Amino acid sequence: VTFVSGFEELLTENAADATWLEQIAAAFEAAGSGSLPETMLNSALIMYAPPGQVGLNDFGALNAAQLKAWLAVPGNKDRLQGLLEQPGLDSVVIAEWWGGLGHTIVDGAIEPGEAQLLLIEAIPGVIGNLNGITATARNLANRKRFFTEQDRINAELARTPHLLPASQGMSMTNPAWTRLQTQQKALNGITDALRNAGGTKAVLLGFDLTHGSPKAQVSAGNPDTADYVTYAVSGMLITPQSGFNDWATNANNLKRQQQRLFPGESFAVVAWINYEPPTVPTVNSGDAARAGAERFVTDLQGFNAVREGLGNRTTETLHVLAHSYGNTVTSNALAAAELNVASFTMLGSAGIEKEIRNAGDLHVPAGQVYTTEASGDGLADLGRFQRQDPRLESFGAKVFSSEEATIEGTRYEGTTEHNTLVNEKGGGGYGYLDKGTTALYEAALTTTGNGDRILPGARPVSPPAGFAGR
Numbered sequence: 431v432t433f434v435s436g437f438e439e440l441l442t443e444n445a446a447d448a449t450w451l452e453q454i455a456a457a458f459e460a461a462g463s464g465s466l467p468e469t470m471l472n473s474a475l476i477m478y479a480p481p482g483q484v485g486l487n488d489f490g491a492l493n494a495a496q497l498k499a500w501l502a503v504p505g506n507k508d509r510l511q512g513l514l515e516q517p518g519l520d521s522v523v524i525a526e527w528w529g530g531l532g533h534t535i536v537d538g539a540i541e542p543g544e545a546q547l548l549l550i551e552a553i554p555g556v557i558g559n560l561n562g563i564t565a566t567a568r569n570l571a572n573r574k575r576f577f578t579e580q581d582r583i584n585a586e587l588a589r590t591p592h593l594l595p596a597s598q599g600m601s602m603t604n605p606a607w608t609r610l611q612t613q614q615k616a617l618n619g620i621t622d623a624l625r626n627a628g629g630t631k632a633v634l635l636g637f638d639l640t641h642g643s644p645k646a647q648v649s650a651g652n653p654d655t656a657d658y659v660t661y662a663v664s665g666m667l668i669t670p671q672s673g674f675n676d677w678a679t680n681a682n683n684l685k686r687q688q689q690r691l692f693p694g695e696s697f698a699v700v701a702w703i704n705y706e707p708p709t710v711p712t713v714n715s716g717d718a719a720r721a722g723a724e725r726f727v728t729d730l731q732g733f734n735a736v737r738e739g740l741g742n743r744t745t746e747t748l749h750v751l752a753h754s755y756g757n758t759v760t761s762n763a764l765a766a767a768e769l770n771v772a773s774f775t776m777l778g779s780a781g782i783e784k785e786i787r788n789a790g791d792l793h794v795p796a797g798q799v800y801t802t803e804a805s806g807d808g809l810a811d812l813g814r815f816q817r818q819d820p821r822l823e824s825f826g827a828k829v830f831s832s833e834e835a836t837i838e839g840t841r842y843e844g845t846t847e848h849n850t851l852v853n854e855k856g857g858g859g860y861g862y863l864d865k866g867t868t869a870l871y872e873a874a875l876t877t878t879g880n881g882d883r884i885l886p887g888a889r890p891v892s893p894p895a896g897f898a899g900r
Contacts (some may be wrong), residue, residue: 486513486527494544501552506613510549514556523731524562524792525739529703533564540566551575559636564740565653572634574619579639583614615671616644622675623648625699627682635700637670643706650682651698653733654740659747660684660699660877661730663722665780666713666813667752668703676851677701680863682810684751695845695878704729706869708755714815716762716783719755723762730769742772749877751775753850753862755813757820758783764792775860775876776801777832777869778810781817782825785837789826797828800876802869802887804832804845804862821889830876830884832862832869837885842868 489510500506514524523775532543541548542564546850548555550571557563565667587610593601616639624632624855627650635647653659664677681699688697705722707717712758730748737743752760757779764774765786769874774794779801788794801820812818820827832843843866846852846859853864862869868885875883 442866445575486523487530490527490530492545494548497545497548501548506554511553511556511840514553514560521728521735522738524560524732525735528563529739533567535740538655540564542567542570554578558634559638561728562735563647563732563741564736565633565635567633572637576620576634576637577612583617583749585612586610586875589613612671613639615824616646616669619670619672619674619830620646620648622676623670626675627701629656629676632678633698636704638704644670645704645706646674647700647704647729648674648678648681649698649700650678650685651696653698654701654736655696655742656698657695657747658688658697658749658878659733660688660749660751661702661726661733662699663702663726663750663752663756663760664707665752665756666708666710668707670703674701674703677703679854680850683863683865683870684873684877687870688878691871691874692878693879697878702726702729705759712811713780714753716758718764718785719758719762722759723766726759726763726767730763730771731767734770745770746772746879749773749775751777751873751877752779753777754810754848756782757781758813758817761786761792761820764794768793772879773798773800773876773881775873776820776827777850777873778803778807779820780810780813781815782820783814784816784818786818788824798876798881799827800830800872800881801827802830802832802862802872802883804847804869805888806844806846806859807848809848819890821887823889828881828884829887829889830872830881831887832867833887834870835868835885837868837871842866842871845869884897 433439434690486789489497513737528546531545533546534543535542546567551574554571554575558575559569587607590610591604592607594604596602620634620637623646624634626646633649633652635649635653637646638644662677662681664673667673668677678701681701685697685699688782705725706718708718712718726882733748734743737747748769748771750760750764750773752775754777757776758781760774763769764771771794774792790796792799803821816858818825821829832845835842843860843864845862845867847861850861850863860867863873864870872884
């Protein structure tokens with residue numbers, strides 16, 4: 431049975447299908463597509479194909495007018511959404527499909543084509559979080575969906591009671607109300623993060639309010655086109671609703687320091703909290719790190735697929751930086767897969783799982799794994815119970831300083847505690863990524879392929895007593 435004959439058999443066997451054809455024809459007429467026969471045939475073949483025989487290439491064969499008409503048919507948006515959300519979909523396949531829909535590059539900026547814009551408008555919730563789609567398109571989709579989500583949450587809060595009756599005349603907080611409040615706080619946090627990462631120039635790479643705890647990614651700079659892209663992974667307690675604005679400030683601080691050191695290059699730093707971080711009681715567990723690592727692998731594979739599709743990925747493009755428990759997440763990810771990461775930089779590490787033997791297991795070029803821990807950081811060591819300290823010589827990372835220093839005639843502040851942002855929030859000390867710190871300066875070197883210029887830092891004398899060893 432051929433594709434076309436199968437289509438004809440379906441029409442013969444089920445008279446109800448004629449109604450669908452009428453809807454297709456009406457949609458094309460409404461779309462003003464001109465000649466119906468060819469466009470109707472293309473769309474009808476997709477609609478009536480047996481299950482499992484419609485792929486992304488079939489949609490890619492439609493021109494913008496055909497796609498607009500097809501999307502107007504009831505149920506077709508859901509069909510396409512289901513296709514794009516199927517488990518295990520390869521980001522390379524998505525990148526090839528999305529690129530095939532057509533976009534233009536003007537003065538180094540990507541401008542989505544007509545077919546791409548139709549899909550951004552039709553299913554922004556899918557396009558905005560789909561690995562393999564350009565960051566430019568995801569940003570457009572996510573900013574559109576952001577306002578839709580705001581309206582949804584406000585409407586649901588208006589009809590959701592805060593309290594529910596309980597026994598003996600008592601009341602209890604409504605879990606539905608609490609969930610909506612969390613989602614609203616997450617949107618507020620994303621708003622602040624976008625502002626701190628560059629405002630209208632920041633890229634909303636993704637956000638998810640409904641699958642587990644809220645998650646988000648915001649980039650200072652465009653990951654599609656920057657010469658150097660750093661994914662910055664946060665640690666314990668950082669979520670869209672709490673601390674995301676600070677992590678986005680960290681990303682922007684790093685980007686600006688990179689620009690100051692290398693004004694002829696372009697940079698993007700992604701504030702990545704696309705996982706559920708641990709709380710204080712669970713920081714010594716590896717569960718959150720393992721789950722986060724899986725998500726991080728998928729996101730970096732998506733980044734690589736996009737850059738490969740755009741023809742602008744090099745071996746020096748992608749870098750990773752992490753703080754605290756974020757180091758446990760990222761080291762798990764880097765050990766699990768070859769992700770074309772040019773360097774890995776650790777700040778105040780909560781430790782590396784003992785199953786990772788040394789830096790050579792991280793699929794990062796030799797000599798491009800870096801770590802630092804300030805003498806004033808009294809918390810990092812608490813997270814390393816049963817984990818490795820990456821500063822140990824046996825691990826094989828290069829240790830750089832985060833203490834007060836004078837570099838090329840300029841004085842830089844030393845980090846005084848475990849946090850990344852202290853002074854800029856009115857505190858008396860300095861975090862790892864506060865402006866004007868040695869750690870920020872050094873991180874700008876390691877994340878741009880200039881780690882040969884770092885100031886060496888101190889290594890610990892021996893592993894802590896609680897470390898299990900290998």
